[in-house]
Amino acid sequence: MSISIKRLMDIVSSRTINFLSDEMDIHVDRQDIKLISNNRLELNYITSVITIGSTPHIFIIFSYEKELINKIFEVYTKELDIEVEERAEYMEETAGDLVNIIVGNSIAEFSSGITISLSPPIVISSAESIAKSRAVKFFVNDLTTFYGNLRIFCVGPNELFEI
């Protein structure tokens, strides 16, 4: 699999902005995309992670502020009866569903005849940060909405960051 992480980040960001607008009626007011050199990534309230491909692994991470994931959950489940005791579990599944749908849709633009696999999403709550090794780099895009911030991270080996 030979891809530019910058291109992947642009496609995932664009799909995310469109998804939030079209499916959730949540509009992104500002985005700030940058390559970061910190060894530690600051996470928001709830975080979902998906892996693309097998070798090398690329991770796409969506980290939502609390008010934003609450709003997304409210819209995503508006026609469902959710019991109070199911709420936390389904909110995590909502975070997982979003990264799965958006990244699944995005990689169609990369596949060009080959199949690129995706892992099932995993969801992390109550984590404050992720540390990175020197062998990987991060792109981050901070999407600002009325309901709060969504941080999108794209993490992969150094050699994929040639722009």
Added chain:
Amino acid sequence: MQEQKPTSLNFMVVDDSGITTKKMAKVLEELGHKVIGVARTGREAIERYVEVNPDMVTMDITMPDMNGIEATRNICREYKDAMIIMVTSHGQEQMVVDAIKAGALGYVIKPFKPETLKASIDRILDKFWN
């Protein structure tokens, strides 16, 4: 197989996300169908298929344990009249080809509108009953 084209089908929904199975059940019920079984992994789908004997299955692709294409291949090998629609976020052309080769009769990309799923169900029914 019934002589007349059915208007209400018994479905099994396969997806590792509980919230997606709930949403899918709601859509199918609104379209006049009934969900008689749910599975959360590919392997569970194979086991549940025998138990619940659904008319049609909606099948996710990315799942733990065994993916939906592998599960579809297994079910279709054993049950030649199985009717399976892939419902997945994967829009890759090759993934569609793989799913059809495995035996899937329809392919719907998430997020989807109810009318898209209805059209896929109708196309399959038309193929067998017209």
